[in-house]
Amino acid sequence: MQGGQILQRLRDRFGGAVVDTHEHRGDATLVVDRGTLVDALRFCRDEPTLGFDVLMDLTAVDYQRYPGREDGPRFDVVYHLYSLAQNHRVRVKVRVDEDDAAVPTAVDLWPIANWFEREVWDMFGVHFSGHPDLRRLLMYEEFVGHALRKDYPINRRQPLIGPKQ
Amino acid sequence: MGVGSFFTSKLDEAIGWARKYSIFQYPFVTACCGMEYMATACSHYDIDRFGAGLPRFSPRQADVLFVVGTISQKMAPVLKRIYDQMTEPKWVVAFGVCTCTGGFYDNYATVQGIDTIIPVDVYIPGCPPRPESVIDGLMKLQDKIATQTQRF
Amino acid sequence: MAEPVRRDFMLGEGAGTGSGGQQNLHVGVGPAHPAMHGIIRIQTEIDGEFIRKADVEIGYLHRAFEKDCEVGGYNNAIPYTDRLNYVSPLINNFAYAAAVEKLLGIEVTERCKFIRTVMSEISRVCDHLTCVGASAMELGAFTVFLYMIKAREYLWELVEDVTGARLTISYGRVGGVKADLPDGFAAKMTTAFKETREVLDEVHRLLTGNRIFMDRMVGVGVLSREETIGYAITGPLLRAAGVGYDVRRAQPHWAYDRVQWEVPTQKDGDNYSRYLVRMAEMEQSMRIAEQALAMMPGGAINVDFEGRPIDPAAYVDQGKQGKTEGLLLVPITLSPNLQGQNRAAWNQVNAHDKRVVLPPKETTYGSIEGLMNHFMLIMEGYGIRPPLGEAYFATEGANGELGFYVVSDGTDRPYRVRCRPPCLPPLAALHRMIEGEQIADLIPTFGSVNMIGGELDR
Numbered sequence: 170m171q172g173g174q175i176l177q178r179l180r181d182r183f184g185g186a187v188v189d190t191h192e193h194r195g196d197a198t199l200v201v202d203r204g205t206l207v208d209a210l211r212f213c214r215d216e217p218t219l220g221f222d223v224l225m226d227l228t229a230v231d232y233q234r235y236p237g238r239e240d241g242p243r244f245d246v247v248y249h250l251y252s253l254a255q256n257h258r259v260r261v262k263v264r265v266d267e268d269d270a271a272v273p274t275a276v277d278l279w280p281i282a283n284w285f286e287r288e289v290w291d292m293f294g295v296h297f298s299g300h301p302d303l304r305r306l307l308m309y310e311e312f313v314g315h316a317l318r319k320d321y322p323i324n325r326r327q328p329l330i331g332p333k334q
Numbered sequence: 335m336g337v338g339s340f341f342t343s344k345l346d347e348a349i350g351w352a353r354k355y356s357i358f359q360y361p362f363v364t365a366c367c368g369m370e371y372m373a374t375a376c377s378h379y380d381i382d383r384f385g386a387g388l389p390r391f392s393p394r395q396a397d398v399l400f401v402v403g404t405i406s407q408k409m410a411p412v413l414k415r416i417y418d419q420m421t422e423p424k425w426v427v428a429f430g431v432c433t434c435t436g437g438f439y440d441n442y443a444t445v446q447g448i449d450t451i452i453p454v455d456v457y458i459p460g461c462p463p464r465p466e467s468v469i470d471g472l473m474k475l476q477d478k479i480a481t482q483t484q485r486f
Numbered sequence: 487m488a489e490p491v492r493r494d495f496m497l498g499e500g501a502g503t504g505s506g507g508q509q510n511l512h513v514g515v516g517p518a519h520p521a522m523h524g525i526i527r528i529q530t531e532i533d534g535e536f537i538r539k540a541d542v543e544i545g546y547l548h549r550a551f552e553k554d555c556e557v558g559g560y561n562n563a564i565p566y567t568d569r570l571n572y573v574s575p576l577i578n579n580f581a582y583a584a585a586v587e588k589l590l591g592i593e594v595t596e597r598c599k600f601i602r603t604v605m606s607e608i609s610r611v612c613d614h615l616t617c618v619g620a621s622a623m624e625l626g627a628f629t630v631f632l633y634m635i636k637a638r639e640y641l642w643e644l645v646e647d648v649t650g651a652r653l654t655i656s657y658g659r660v661g662g663v664k665a666d667l668p669d670g671f672a673a674k675m676t677t678a679f680k681e682t683r684e685v686l687d688e689v690h691r692l693l694t695g696n697r698i699f700m701d702r703m704v705g706v707g708v709l710s711r712e713e714t715i716g717y718a719i720t721g722p723l724l725r726a727a728g729v730g731y732d733v734r735r736a737q738p739h740w741a742y743d744r745v746q747w748e749v750p751t752q753k754d755g756d757n758y759s760r761y762l763v764r765m766a767e768m769e770q771s772m773r774i775a776e777q778a779l780a781m782m783p784g785g786a787i788n789v790d791f792e793g794r795p796i797d798p799a800a801y802v803d804q805g806k807q808g809k810t811e812g813l814l815l816v817p818i819t820l821s822p823n824l825q826g827q828n829r830a831a832w833n834q835v836n837a838h839d840k841r842v843v844l845p846p847k848e849t850t851y852g853s854i855e856g857l858m859n860h861f862m863l864i865m866e867g868y869g870i871r872p873p874l875g876e877a878y879f880a881t882e883g884a885n886g887e888l889g890f891y892v893v894s895d896g897t898d899r900p901y902r903v904r905c906r907p908p909c910l911p912p913l914a915a916l917h918r919m920i921e922g923e924q925i926a927d928l929i930p931t932f933g934s935v936n937m938i939g940g941e942l943d944r
Binding site: 193194195196198222223224225226228230231234235236247249253256258260279280281283284285292305306307308309316317323 | 589591713716717729878893896
Binding site: 362363364365366368369370372373376377378403404406408409412416438439441442443444461462464 | 517518523525545546547548549550553554565566568569572573616620631632635636638639642652653654939940943
């Protein structure tokens with residue numbers, strides 16, 4: 170399916186819960202409401218004409234210093250889906266505020282979401298409610314803060330940790 | 335020169351000569367430099383010509399710790415423990431610019447030079463160093479081993 | 487309990503999950519383990535020789551790639567991409583550059599597409615050679631490792647000829663590549679491929695039917711097709727499980743739709759299938775590279791340019807004296823580290839968009855407009871400025887789909903660069919591959935997923 174048709178299908182199904190859609194540079198993008206996120210992802214996976222069976226990537230973007238987004242919502246959590254059978258892609262985004270940075274987990278839909286969500290938690294501090302084991306993935310437990318947030322200076326080093334017993 | 339110091343200096347030389355050609359290295363390979371380390375160790379550049387052909391993958395059996403690749407803050411305690419596990423006499427080679435100074439990774443995650451954690455004998459700069467500079471570094475280490483006061 | 491202290495030490499904290507006096511043992515493998523060519527920590531719970539539970543911990547090589555990219559300009563991120571998958575850095579360079587090009591909405595030239603194809607495939611062969619060699623070494627087949635590194639050395643010399651470096655090459659540029667292919671590239675590539683094919687033959691004879699090798703690899707580390715897809719695993723691991731997904735085939739870019747090649751697949755999804763897929767892919771990669779080089783517009787070698795080559799210093803002197811008439815048409819000889827950036831070569835490999843690509847050296851040295859153009863692209867605050875927006879571009883890395891997701895805020899620095907690491911999904915599924923297997927099987931399984939720290943931890 171073409172990007173436009175995918176977005177049309179999703180708009181038809183979720184109507185009011187769709188915040189925005191665009192096709193910048195040919196990447197079909199759907200922005201949904203947080204409450205509908207898991208339903209939308211499940212629909213994308215299970216609907217035969219869409220058939221997005223692979224969660225290719227899951228990441229986040231901190232829009233704190235982005236022109237036009239300074240007043241929030243601060244984070245976008247970005248899902249890149251791919252369909253092996255249909256050979257098409259879609260990007261699903263959900264916007265969350267800083268003081269309520271939590272998104273429902275997608276672990277029940279794709280097992281890989283487990284690690285991707287741990288990484289987003291580690292780097293951005295976005296919480297995934299319902300995640301079975303939300304630990305840091307890349308940094309160590311003693312690390313304070315979330316490194317990929319725009320207000321974390323790149324060279325703020327933290328004290329070395331001692332050997333683990 | 336007294337008879338005693340004559341004998342100790344000659345003995346030092348003899349032991350130094352023996353030690354410099356029997357380097358058992360522990361490659362602490364973490365990152366990109368490891369690929370260049372492999373290239374140096376294999377038949378093309380053949381590090382065996384310098385008596386350093388056999389890597390020992392246990393720190394307790396090794397004399398020289400090759401720290402190959404970036405050391406992150408998370409990895410630092412592991413490096414320290416491995417260094418502590420090695421028995422004397424021991425030497426450390428910082429392989430690649432990340433281990434020398436942190437290289438171009440001036441950020442929150444990277445240790446800015448392993449000499450902030452453990453003492454270093456030879457620094458081999460380069461990102462990654464070419465095998466020729468690794469061999470040059472190894473020969474510098476051999477000179478150092480041969481001429482230092484030996485403890486045994 | 488004759489030695490209580492000793493037993494406490496061996497069992498560790500939290501042991502004793504078994505019943506009837508039986509207790510499972512906790513063993514930590516890594517981060518610095520003798521038989522693993524990567525730094526991860528696997529906390530295993532073993533019952534005799536069998537792994538009952540495993541917890542994989544990564545992040546020991548986290549070097550803040552994504553944060554580093556946000557600090558410099560768009561081209562400044564290219565050296566960092568080299569060090570993602572440091573066994574096939576060319577693919578990373580090109581994938582990142584292509585993502586930014588997609589964001590800018592520009593198209594690179596035909597010759598550049600072919601160069602990217604050829605160099606990517608050479609890089610892929612290097613990667614698979616290292617992977618197969620290292621995992622064979624960990625099973626005790628040291629000869630295979632020596633042979634394969636020998637072949638890789640020939641390919642690296644070829645790469646060095648083109649890029650100026652063996653490993654961290656920084657050859658890609660947004661809108662093109664750093665320089666054109668050097669003279670005599672085709673002949674050197676033929677020689678290097680001949681050597682590589684000989685090594686592959688030898689390795690086939692040494693490993694493919696080898697009783698010991700097969701006993702260690704067949705049926706070990708199996709991951710079902712469904713789980714492989716659920717864990718978003720792509721690349722050789724997915725193809726070994728019977729799914730013929732390859733980004734080069736599914737979404738062709740550069741010159742992949744213009745050459746004849748096959749996507750090798752296997753059915754079993756075990757370590758041996760992965761080995762076979764990698765061996766077959768190397769042959770296919772060489773096939774692609776040879777065809778692409780033969781079809782390359784302008785031929786394999788730089789096209790000569792009529793006129794008298796002069797030294798850059800003399801060129802600048804002439805310009806200073808005001809003898810600028812016709813100066814722009816004079817080709818110059820460049821110092822070896824700038825070779826391939828003269829105008830004749832530049833025109834062939836770069837997108838003709840002066841908002842993105844540095845001008846050829848003649849223009850920079852010989853005209854004020856060129857110098858200003860160069861200056862604007864290098865100066866902080868100017869440089870490449872894509873419009874507001876985001877783009878995701880994927881290519882087939884050596885380990886699977888390598889995607890870059892770039893967000894622009896309209897300035898000369900990327901607002902966010904996300905690398906979709908092909909290594910991470912297999913590592914996330916590693917515990918599923920090793921649980922229930924023997925502890926000795928951990929080593930070949932870990933070798934077959936080809937973990938590359940730089941790209942896994944970024």
